[in-house]
Amino acid sequence: MIRGESTLRMRHIGPLGVGTLPVRPLASRTVTGTRLPALRERSRLEWRITDGGDPTRLLEDFLAHAGLPVRDLTAPPRTPGPDEPAGATVYLSTAAAAHAIGAPTGPASPVPAVPDLVAVVHEPATDPHPDRPTAAGGPTGGWWLGPWRESWTPAQHAAAVEQARTAIARGDIYQVNVVGHASADYTGDPLPALARLATLPGARYGGVLQGAGWAIGCASPETLVEVTAGRATTRPIKGTRPATATGRAELLASPKERAEHVMIVDLERNDLARVAKTGTVRVDELYGIRRWCDLWQAESVVSADLADGCGLTQLLRAVCPGGSVTGAPKHAALAEIAAHEPVGRGASMGALGWIGPDGIDLGLTIRTAAVDADRVHVWAGGGITWGSDPDAEVAEAAAKAAPVRAALAGPAGTRRPA
Known part of the structure; x- marks a missing residue:
């Protein structure tokens, strides 16, 4: 079962060698296993779609009331004063982001215990080691993870890819991301297992966010949006091959992967242009x-200067849900997703990161798991174009989910408690 006070714990992953995804600075604010300045929770907002209202506006109002400079993101970054909040951990689900822009929110989440919006405002702690987490990768203490149960079969996944290709042929969309889900029973404390995700190579946004009866573990490599000194940056990832010399050559040479990638780069350029000078x-x-x-994986970097007075609500409505996990055009792709994915995306494909006086750094919750009181949930998928091969797309999703599932399972020999 899930235990303990609800906090965010982000683990800074050091340099991993040539070719790995660069490490983002987000984790330096709330860190597992290092001696950085301690933080504690000052206040919290949790919201679900059934609560009504616009989550992006609620978030901006909540953070502004807490004293964070989110009304105008072009203001110069600053160091918080002794009585000011250090910043806030923020999570926004795909469904919440779609709701905010008037797009289809998709099927119900398979893990409804997880809110659609969470914001935790932090302040410096007098205790140097508040709420110290269990070390990732340590003794499992009877942790047991049962067999995975997919929400669709490989054949059903392949059929969804074909349906996406048919929609492309009709001209409804140019590209769409198709995501599948799986879950497994567990016994024991899930937090050390979720924390292991942060140790995966390339986990640019690696950490655990928890609340009453739920937790999210992330190993994401992808920046949804970062804002520093009024300049917004996004780093879309699209295109995948095995990390071999042959796989790298194939990814560089693939017309299909390049076409898919460039479509998403164009979408991200358009998204940023809506709030840019x-x-x-x-x-x-x-x-x-x-x-x-x-x-x-293939990654691009797109940036823009934010227009004068651009606030958090405007920014989130422009970039969320992320283009690399929706498609183009975004609203039409979300309608296609809602029609064909078997269950909701839950904690996956949303936003998780940090908003503080010095800027914004939100990752996209790909390579992400969530737990409720009984089950662990994971999601994986990929972008579909007219040139997609259904069987290859099924295999790609499995390859993306495999390291997450392995990290959750833990060392060989973990057993079910008696």
Whole structure:
């Protein structure tokens, strides 16, 4: 069962060698296993779609009331004063983001215990080691994870890919991300298992966020949006191959992967342009090859200067849900997703990160797991174009989920408690 006070614990992953995804600074604010300044929870907001209202506006109002500078993201970054909040951990689900922009929210979440919006405001703690977490990768203490049960069969997944290709042929969409889900029973404390995700190579946004009866573990390599000194940056990832010399060559040479990737880069440029100063949107890097675990992935960097007075609500409505996990056009892709995915995306494909006086750093919750009182849930998928092969897409989703499932399972020999 889930225990303990609800806090965010982000683990800074050090440099992992040439070819790995670069480490983002988010984790330096709330860190597992290091001696950085301690933080404690000052206040918290939790919201579900059934509560009504606009989650992006609720979030901005909550953080502004807490003293964080979210009304105008172009203001210079600053160091918080002694009585000011250090910043806030923020999580926003795909469904919440779709709701905020008037798009279909999709099927019900398979883990309804997890809220659709969480914001935890932190302040410096006098206790140097508040709520110290269990070390990731340590003794399992009877942790047991049961067999995985998929929400659809490989054949049903392949059929969904074909349906997406049919929608592309009709001209309804150009590209869409199709995501599947699996869950497994567990016994024991899930938090050490979720914390192990942060140790996966390339976990740029690695950590655990928990609340009453739920927790999220993340190993994401992808930046949804970062804002520093008024400039917003997104780093879409699209295109995957095994992390071998052959796989890297295939990814570089694949017309299908490049076409899919460039479509999403164009979508991200358009998203940022909605809140940017005219003429400031640029592609800083196109189709760079990075490594996450045993996979090569293609990543680009798109940035823009935010328009004067741009606030958090405007920014989130522009970039969420993330283009790389929806498709193009975004609203039409979300309608396609809602029609064909068997269960909701829950904690996956949303946003998780940090908002503070010094800026914003939100990762996309890919390579993410969630737990409720009884089960562990994971999601994985990929972008579909007219050139997609259904069987290859099924295999790609399995390859993305495999390291997450292995980390959750833990060392060989973990057993079910008597």
